[in-house]
Amino acid sequence: MTAQIAVAPIQDLIRQQRTLFGTGQTKPAEFRIAQLQKLKQAIVSYRDAIVQAVKEDLGRPPFEAYFEIATVSEINLALKQLKSWLKPRRVRTSIDQFPSSAWVQPEPLGVALIIGPWNYPFQLMISPLVGAIAAGNCAILKPSEHAPKTAAVVAELIQSAFEPNYIAVVQGGVEVSQRLLAEKYDRIFFTGGTAIGRIVMQAAAKHLTPVTLELGGKSPCIVDTDIQLEHTARRIAWGKFINAGQTCIAPDYLLVDRRIKGELVEAIAQCIRDFYGDNPADSPDYGRIVNQRHFSRLAAFLDSGEIAIGGQTDPGSRYIAPTVLDNVSWDSSVMQEEIFGPILPVLDYGDLDEAIALVNDRPKPLALYFFSQDRDKQAKVLESTSSGGVCINDTVMHVGVAGLPFGGVGDSGIGSYHDKASFDTFSHYKSVLKKGFWLDLKWRYAPYTEAGLKQIKRIVTGS
Ligand code: NAD
16 A cells, blocks of 8 residues: 655654643653553454464464564563663763763654564564553554555544543555655664665665664574474475465575485475475465565576475465475575575585674574584684574574664664663653762862863872
């Protein structure tokens, strides 16, 4: 759905939100708590509509559609911890500041713009919103036009719970997104591809708006020989093929110790049969590709290697079978961009140093997976690679650990969120120094004296 939104309504909306924010009404803890509760209730009452919309947009089975509703647990965490997040943090002051006290206190930023992708179209809109509300902001949400049913549910749900001068949804495609981006906000929180992230950051730079960019990239999955083969295969196949591979932290490609490559590929093929049967097209548990453009893009990757399993496609239903591609070269087309679909290329390495060098030759990924029971190797991978997050001996599951901030590094993103990190993202930590009047040491004022010089030397150099 591409709604034609004129510039004036967007500017009006921002103005109205700024006016509300200016009254201070969004700041008290009680207000934030009440709004989070409202949001939670709205999600619970729209639960079935959300699951249905995600099914219609992405062919997602209800089990996987429920991942979207996991935002309720984020709200619960925020409700539980908000008062402690709001507490000022004391900072010690030195003797030359005497008499004084100092602290850091969080304050809301103002009006936030949250732009989301289509792959987890509900969760990736609402999860940052939890942080924005908890931190005391107003927000405008722009869901993806490629998941139109979910975008409509997001709009209805938000409208049912909030006035637009507090939280509003603007629906539309690229043009609407660009019109929104032309305005000034106090934070832009963007989830999407790296190329669009650059566009967002350029637009934000014009107004010096701070950005959080939750981007994508090719997340490697390194597999050593010291593993439990069956568990490894199952965890890789699950992480790769949920939502038909359209997950930002899906393992993009496998980098396997040459000595176990054959066994691992066979075990993954077996897992695919176990999960989805002999014909995954008939499985109620397997999703579809979001649109024709992505279907064609993905289908073109299928000749990047030898098909070990899968490879079947149906343009009519935008079906691509869970596919493992063996004997893939680094120069092939499937290795040039984030796959974001159910195709798993398998590459191999001789020793771990080689695998690490191959990963380090490429842009920093959002996630890095390492399967090995060897603690020294685990430590080596952690110390010698850089990625948004790491998960050892599993895939995707690190995103579910509430206390772990989620975000990228380098090309995979800027900033992070989830739990307190979400609150931090939408807050400014204001530094405060408070002085007393009962003493005013004169040596810092002109005309400067020898004693004052001695004093400043002592403070600056410590002697
Ligand atoms: P996308 O970047 O194409 O679109 C995201 C949003 O940006 C949409 O709302 C879209 O309307 C808007 N947009 C698109 N082109 C634009 C332009 N030229 N100017 C302004 N706005 C524009 O991403 P997508 O295809 O929806 O999602 C897939 C990508 O998102 C993948 O790269 C994936 O890895 C990434 N992703 C990252 C995370 C994360 O948490 N890091 C989560 C999900 C998806």
